[in-house]
Amino acid sequence: GIQVEQSPPDLILQEGANSTLRCNFSDSVNNLQWFHQNPWGQLINLFYIPSGTKQNGRLSATTVATERYSLLYISSSQTTDSGVYFCAVDGGNNRKLIWGLGTSLGVNP
Amino acid sequence: KAGVTQTPRYLIKTRGQQVTLSCSPISGHRSVSWYQQTPGQGLQFLFEYFSETQRNKGNFPGRFSGRQFSNSRSEMNVSTLELGDSALYLCASSRGLNAGELFFGEGSRLTVL
DSSP states (O other), rough: OOOOOESSSSEEEEOOOOOOEEEEEEOOOSSEEEEEEOOSSSSEEEEEOOOOOOETTTTEEEEEEEEGGEEEEEOOOOOOGOOOEEEEEOSSHHHHHHHHHEEEEEEEE | OOOEEOOEEEEEOOOOOOEEEEEEEETTOOEEEEEEEETEEEEEEEEEEEEEEEEEEEEEEETTEEEEOTTOOOOEEEEOOOOOOOEEEEEEEEESSOOOOOEOOOOEEEEEE
16 A cells, blocks of 8 residues: 655754655555644644645645655744644545654744 | 534543544535544544445454444444553544545544543
8 A cells, every 4th residue: 555654753943943844655646635733633734735836824835746745844933833744645546545654843932 | 614523522431331422524524534543553544434324444343333424424433442442533524535635623532441
């Protein structure tokens, strides 16, 4: 089955810094989503991005489907950005999402 | 519009008991899927329901079951609870079976003693 790898596994930033999170996947996918899990456990949709680039405020994401990776950019980080960022892909055969192990982000004031 | 609603948010059970968790999807969404999240295993797919039928199933024992009602609300049940069933159970809804974007509820955190 499809393998999803995220890097880095952990990241600590000072408030105001920028960061790039990466998601590699081992086969072609029908869709890719980025999620943020807050400290209370809720998964928040960030981007639904099977290909191309999208931006939402300080966050943007780019998926290069032909090279099997996606990047999530966080600019001017804030303490509320802390949490775990997950990448999940849908390989299409049975539609269940395959999840990476996440990047745990901590933003210090 | 209201998001995905899961109840209860927190619960404590003892080994051998059974538990039922409920999920109400976003209005108009007909697909509901369930995930188990544990610190060691990450997010694991349990099953997906669409139009009251289970469409996909993950690799979990038969103690884990679910169903979906005509209003798209879904329940999952775990029987004969084990300590290892302690986890955050997350429900997600999407518009249809082939609509990829998922929206998650806040989860039900189960502790088995």
